[in-house]
Amino acid sequence: MAKYFDVHPDNPQPRTISQVADSVRSGALIAYPTDSCYALGCQLGNRDGMERIRTIRQLNDRHHFTLVCQNFAQLGQFVHIDNDVFRAIKASTPGSYTFILPATKEVPRQLLNAKKKTVGVRIPDHVVTQALLAELGEPLLSSTLLLPDEEEPMTQGWEIKDRLDHVVDAVVDSGDCGTEPTTVIDFSSGEAEIVRKGAGDVSRFE
Numbered sequence: 001m002a003k004y005f006d007v008h009p010d011n012p013q014p015r016t017i018s019q020v021a022d023s024v025r026s027g028a029l030i031a032y033p034t035d036s037c038y039a040l041g042c043q044l045g046n047r048d049g050m051e052r053i054r055t056i057r058q059l060n061d062r063h064h065f066t067l068v069c070q071n072f073a074q075l076g077q078f079v080h081i082d083n084d085v086f087r088a089i090k091a092s093t094p095g096s097y098t099f100i101l102p103a104t105k106e107v108p109r110q111l112l113n114a115k116k117k118t119v120g121v122r123i124p125d126h127v128v129t130q131a132l133l134a135e136l137g138e139p140l141l142s143s144t145l146l147l148p149d150e151e152e153p154m155t156q157g158w159e160i161k162d163r164l165d166h167v168v169d170a171v172v173d174s175g176d177c178g179t180e181p182t183t184v185i186d187f188s189s190g191e192a193e194i195v196r197k198g199a200g201d202v203s204r205f206e
Helices: 016-023 047-058 083-090 128-136 157-164
Strands: 003-006 030-031 040-042 064-069 097-102 118-122 140-144 172-173 185-186 193-196
Touching: 003 016, 003 157, 016 030, 016 040, 016 128, 016 172, 030 128, 040 047, 040 064, 047 140, 083 097, 083 172, 128 140, 157 172
Parallel strands: 003 172, 030 172, 064 118, 097 185
Antiparallel strands: 030 040, 040 140, 064 140, 097 118, 185 193
């Protein structure tokens, strides 16, 4: 059975956040809220967690996982960004965007897009997620919690606990979450390519 963490949306309890972070460090796969919708997350390098995400979502090996980062300094450890791209991304973070960029050697090979050697990165604008990332001190390897054959992600922590009790290790609940996934922008060629229109405003990249 999954552990259930009830977290205050505006003032996350440090002790609870610490417990969630300890779970992640111990190899847990968690469901957690973001500024777009719920996500599945585990520690970077947790191969078992990554395979469990693939199984839950029925993903193939072409799927882009996302590194959810606390800030720009952390993001810069894992992707290569030139000056023009830097300015565009900086102006849009934190926010409901995922950016696909060339990966650095810090990114485990199994996370890379096999052909392009790219990875998705984002900096969420969500108090609870930011508190967890600060406590962890490293990104969360993540994927949108969208189940196969379903049109929209689940929005309630208790619903996720009920549905995924035996396939995730913990659920973080901080109240209602959105249903729209992030807007995905591919900058791997140096130019902005809109891959998916989602919660983030695309007009600045058109």
